[in-house]
Amino acid sequence: MTLDHLEPGQLPAPGEVPSRMYASVIRPERYGAPVDAFRTELVDVPPVGPGQVLVMMMAAGVNYNNVWAALGKPVDVIAARQRRGDPFPFHIGGSEGAGVVWAVGEGSSQVRVGDHVVLSGCRWDESAADIRAGVDPMASTTQRVWGYEENWGAFAQFAVVDEYQCHPKPANLSWEAAAAYLLTGATAYRQLLGWPPHTVRPGDAVLIWGGSGGLGSMAIQIVREYGGIPVAVTSSDDRAAHCLRLGAAGVIDRREFDHWGRLPDISDEVAVNTWLKEARRFGQRFWEAVGARRAPRIVLEHPGQDTIPTSMYLCDTAGMVVICGGTTGYNADVDLRFLWMRQKRLQGSHFANVAECRAITQLVAAGRIDPCLAWTGTMEQVGEGHQMMHDNTHPPGNLAVLINAPRPGMTTTEA
Numbered sequence: 397m398t399l400d401h402l403e404p405g406q407l408p409a410p411g412e413v414p415s416r417m418y419a420s421v422i423r424p425e426r427y428g429a430p431v432d433a434f435r436t437e438l439v440d441v442p443p444v445g446p447g448q449v450l451v452m453m454m455a456a457g458v459n460y461n462n463v464w465a466a467l468g469k470p471v472d473v474i475a476a477r478q479r480r481g482d483p484f485p486f487h488i489g490g491s492e493g494a495g496v497v498w499a500v501g502e503g504s505s506q507v508r509v510g511d512h513v514v515l516s517g518c519r520w521d522e523s524a525a526d527i528r529a530g531v532d533p534m535a536s537t538t539q540r541v542w543g544y545e546e547n548w549g550a551f552a553q554f555a556v557v558d559e560y561q562c563h564p565k566p567a568n569l570s571w572e573a574a575a576a577y578l579l580t581g582a583t584a585y586r587q588l589l590g591w592p593p594h595t596v597r598p599g600d601a602v603l604i605w606g607g608s609g610g611l612g613s614m615a616i617q618i619v620r621e622y623g624g625i626p627v628a629v630t631s632s633d634d635r636a637a638h639c640l641r642l643g644a645a646g647v648i649d650r651r652e653f654d655h656w657g658r659l660p661d662i663s664d665e666v667a668v669n670t671w672l673k674e675a676r677r678f679g680q681r682f683w684e685a686v687g688a689r690r691a692p693r694i695v696l697e698h699p700g701q702d703t704i705p706t707s708m709y710l711c712d713t714a715g716m717v718v719i720c721g722g723t724t725g726y727n728a729d730v731d732l733r734f735l736w737m738r739q740k741r742l743q744g745s746h747f748a749n750v751a752e753c754r755a756i757t758q759l760v761a762a763g764r765i766d767p768c769l770a771w772t773g774t775m776e777q778v779g780e781g782h783q784m785m786h787d788n789t790h791p792p793g794n795l796a797v798l799i800n801a802p803r804p805g806m807t808t809t810e811a
């Protein structure tokens with residue numbers, strides 16, 4: 397007889413797949429504050445298709461994308477999927493995690509039942525014409541974010557992923573640390589090393605917004621690893637201390653400035669001059685941190701609307717501002733004179749391809765990059781973790797929740 401479901405923390409017998417599972421679920425009627433939007437429910441275990449893998453989730457990472465999913469804005473992810481023909485009226489989020497391969501679908505040959513894996517957060521159609529023609533799968537028209545644009549994410553006892561989403565779990569890490577580094581780590585890796593010729597070189601000065609956040613914590617370490625000089629921006633003393641511990645050459649406290657947001661109208665000379673004065677003062681703090689009158693060759697962006705004008709102004713001649721998000725808004729102003737006269741590059745960047753995921757995983761496994769796990773919750777606390785992120789009250793680093801791992805700190809399981 398097929399087992400109906402497992403209680404949280406109850407590990408199945410090898411090969412046993414229950415028909416239902418606990419998952420942290422968002423429904424449209426609960427869209428709003430993340431702490432209320434997620435609720436643990438029993439749902440059917442999804443089927444495993446060709447080229448796919450069923451993973452028993454031990455732990456999952458908490459990321460900003462499911463803050464947006466919980467709010468139902470700017471995209472109603474459930475309605476968007478339903479428009480594409482998906483019948484399910486709910487969302488199971490979670491775009492990274494760690495677990496044990498529990499079953500493999502037809503044609504899967506790269507992983508085996510029992511493998512310990514970490515899961516990456518983007519999927520694509522490997523048979524798509526653009527991929528077959530050689531484009532980076534992250535640039536394929538078929539690319540979508542698992543556990544955000546796609547359903548059946550990591551906040552569930554079982555998850556179905558495409559085989560190439562599985563990467564070897566660094567053996568030295570607990571389940572929850574392994575679940576927490578890949579999304580931010582691989583995204584920062586691509587931002588800093590994926591856009592030649594603007595890759596971090598020894599001696600390059602790099603400005604990192606939100607240095608104590610998930611992305612920022614990874615970015616500081618990657619810049620150091622490649623010989624660059626990371627300068628972090630934060631908004632509290634303990635966050636500044638975290639950045640310095642990770643290897644930041646200096647920290648700028650954004651509370652000392654008030655020129656954030658959209659640029660003043662170009663015809664308002666007084667307002668423009670006031671803005672420029674603040675931006676120059678910010679630049680002087682950058683020089684002090686670097687120890688020389690040097691501008692950042694790369695600026696790692698994600699706040700968006702509040703900070704892009706400063707990023708574009710400060711970026712070195714022929715340097716790059718590379719952006720992967722818009723936490724503070726999407727209507728960001730660029731004074732085009734700085735863009736063309738100084739020949740700067742404004743580059744969009746989105747998660748990472750398989751090679752980039754492997755590269756950051758190898759750095760973590762080798763002990764070169766700390767996953768910076770800052771908080772571990774339970775499945776019942778998925779909403780709380782996202783709420784802290786939304787309110788910007790989370791501790792410095794990355795956040796995770798235990799799913800089937802019976803307790804924190806476990807590196808293996810008897811199952």
Ligand SMILES: NC(=O)c1ccc[n+]([C@@H]2O[C@H](COP(=O)([O-])OP(=O)(O)OC[C@H]3O[C@@H](n4cnc5c(N)ncnc54)[C@H](OP(=O)(O)O)[C@@H]3O)[C@@H](O)[C@H]2O)c1
Pocket residue numbers: 459460461579580583605606607608609610611612629630631632635650698699702703720721722723724745746747748785788793
């Ligand atoms: N496209 C992708 O593949 C991808 C991947 C990962 C993340 N992202 C996006 O990147 C953003 C950050 O992600 P994360 O995981 O690093 O989040 P996080 O852990 O919450 O860190 C973001 C940091 O940004 C800083 N911040 C908040 N408001 C700010 C403001 N008004 N001005 C400047 N800095 C501000 C905060 O630090 P301080 O208050 O200390 O300054 C915060 O710690 C999110 O929007 C997320 O969706 C995109």
